[in-house]
């Protein structure tokens with residue numbers, strides 16, 4: 242897999258049907274093709290306005306109910322708060338609200354097809370709401386370390402209607418690390434020129450191979466809402 246020859250060459254726009262939640266064959270095709278060729282894809286207007294509005298209402302409700310906690314890095318015992326690396330707050334989706342269940346059905350559909358076409362062996366996903374207040378960021382990082390094969394593909398869905406470029410909070414995707422990804426600090430210092438800069442506009446999704454693409458969220462100047470999803474291989478499952 243090689244990085245895109247031209248920056249943004251795999252940014253796509255796929256008009257979604259307004260009142261049907263599922264993805265069309267055409268939308269799925271273009272996602273699979275770009276992932277296969279480049280390892281990443283950005284699609285605008287993937288989710289319908291209605292679904293985005295309902296997900297946004299759900300994130301606001303959960304925040305109101307104080308269900309969010311400060312994000313850290315690492316899992317379980319290795320979890321640490323690192324204000325120098327990320328400062329957002331997060332809440333995992335459990336699928337308990339009807340809109341979450343509908344969103345998860347789309348993820349299931351996407352995971353199944355991407356798996357079938359790209360032979361990635363993914364069998365499980367986790368999804369997390371994130372809120373970045375003005376001044377908050379997530380520095381350049383990889384979502385999965387090489388060889389661990391726990392997070393295979395990352396998808397980030399944005400929930401911010403009329404996002405302005407002055408609002409900051411852009412998502413930057415850096416070139417694939419390839420073999421150098423064996424060493425994480427080398428990998429993060431590699432190229433400083435992003436292959437994509439994405440406005441976190443409602444309906445847009447960015448997807449990429451978790452082990453391969455360093456990325457970051459630059460400091461937001463307005464409150465920024467998103468959902469990060471990881472397609473995974475469950476521990477112990479055959480690859």
Ligand SMILES: O=C(O)CCC(=O)C(=O)O
Pocket residue numbers: 371379384397411412456457458467469
């Ligand atoms: O919100 C984004 O644009 C990316 C978030 C991210 O990189 C993460 O949660 O790991």
Ligand SMILES: [Fe+2]
Pocket residue numbers: 382383384456
């Ligand atoms: Fe990330």
